[in-house]
Structure formats: C-alpha cells, structure tokens
Amino acid sequence: MSSIKPPKIFVVEDNPIYQELIIKALESVSDDVHLFVSGETCLAEMHKSPSVIVMDYRLEGKINGLTTIRKIRRTNPHVYVILFSTDAGLDTQQNLQEYGDFDYLKKTIYAFPLLKQMINSSIATIINSPVSRN
Numbered sequence: 185m186s187s188i189k190p191p192k193i194f195v196v197e198d199n200p201i202y203q204e205l206i207i208k209a210l211e212s213v214s215d216d217v218h219l220f221v222s223g224e225t226c227l228a229e230m231h232k233s234p235s236v237i238v239m240d241y242r243l244e245g246k247i248n249g250l251t252t253i254r255k256i257r258r259t260n261p262h263v264y265v266i267l268f269s270t271d272a273g274l275d276t277q278q279n280l281q282e283y284g285d286f287d288y289l290k291k292t293i294y295a296f297p298l299l300k301q302m303i304n305s306s307i308a309t310i311i312n313s314p315v316s317r318n
Contacts (some may be wrong), residue, residue, distance in 0.1 A: 190214040191235035191307045196226045198244045198318075202291065206238060206268070209296040213303055221245075223252030230260055236303050240291075241269035250274065250283045256302065258283030264306040268299060 191214045197203050198221040210217050218234070220226040222245030226237070237256065241249040253265055265286040267274055274288055287302060289295055 190216045191303075192232060194220060194226055194229070194234040195219045195236040196220045196223065196237065196239045196243060196249065198222065198240065199241075202240070202256065204295075205296060206299070209300050210303065213300060223247040223249065223255070226252060227255055228255060230256060232318070233260070235262055236306055237265045238268050238299065238303075239286075241267060241271045241274055242246055250279060254283045255285055264303075266299065266302055268295070 187198060193205065193210060193214050193216065194207050195210070197206060197219070205220055207217060207219070207271065210275070218229065220229070222243050222246045223239075224247065225238075228303045239249045239252060243249060243252070245254075249267055249269065250269060253267065256263060259283070265284075267286050267288045268291050270289075287303065289299055
C-alpha cells in the first residue's frame with residue numbers, strides 16, 4: 185500500500201498576523217508548509233518543488249509578489265500559485281500575461297476558507313493528473 189505524501193506548500197507572507205492565519209487555515213491540508221517572508225527566500229528554495237505557493241504582493245526584500253511569480257514561472261511553469269493580497273486589481277489580463285498564470289484572492293479575514301478550498305482543489309487536480317501518477 186502506497187502512502188500519499190502531503191503536498192508541499194510555500195507561503196510567502198511577511199505579516200506575522202497573516203502568517204499565523206494562513207498556517208492555521210492550512211493545518212488540515214498539509215503538514216508540509218514552508219514559510220518565507222520575501223520573494224528572494226522563496227526563490228532560493230524552489231528546488232524543493234512545492235505543489236502550491238500562496239504569495240503576498242507586498243513583501244520584505246527587493247522584489248514583490250508579481251516579480252517573484254515571474255521568476256518562478258521561468259523554472260516551475262506548472263506550480264499552482266495564489267496571489268493572496270490586500271491590493272486590489274492585481275489579477276488583470278496584463279499582469280497574467282506579463283507575470284505568468286496565477287489565481288488571485290483578495291486578502292480579507294473572510295477569505296481563508298476560500299483559500300483552503302482553492303488549495304484543496306488544486307491538490308486534487310495534481311493527484312489525479314496522469315503526470316503525478318507516473
């Protein structure tokens with residue numbers, strides 16, 4: 185009997201309150217959650233091949249969330265990314281074309297159940313894809 189490993193989730197968030205809320209929301213999804221406060225630290229760990237990345241827009245460091253997504257897409261074009269931010273209007277067609285495909289969720293206190301649902305749906309898709317079963 186083969187056991188399915190929990191999905192590796194990267195959370196890129198520099199606000200300690202949101203860090204705690206996101207981690208809490210993901211407790212039942214995976215116990216393999218990695219927290220980063222900047223795009224640079226996330227990029228340095230991409231060799232760990234996350235299944236999902238939850239990304240804030242405004243981050244510590246020199247690059248923002250969209251620039252981090254663009255850099256991720258160069259080497260990991262299929263990783264599922266959710267831009268989870270208080271900044272509105274980031275999910276424009278222009279940004280999707282310039283920075284690569286991502287889902288956008290406006291960060292409010294009420295958004296955490298939807299964040300969890302989005303991640304669960306993406307994980308189900310990954311598990312059921314022919315590539316992941318090979």
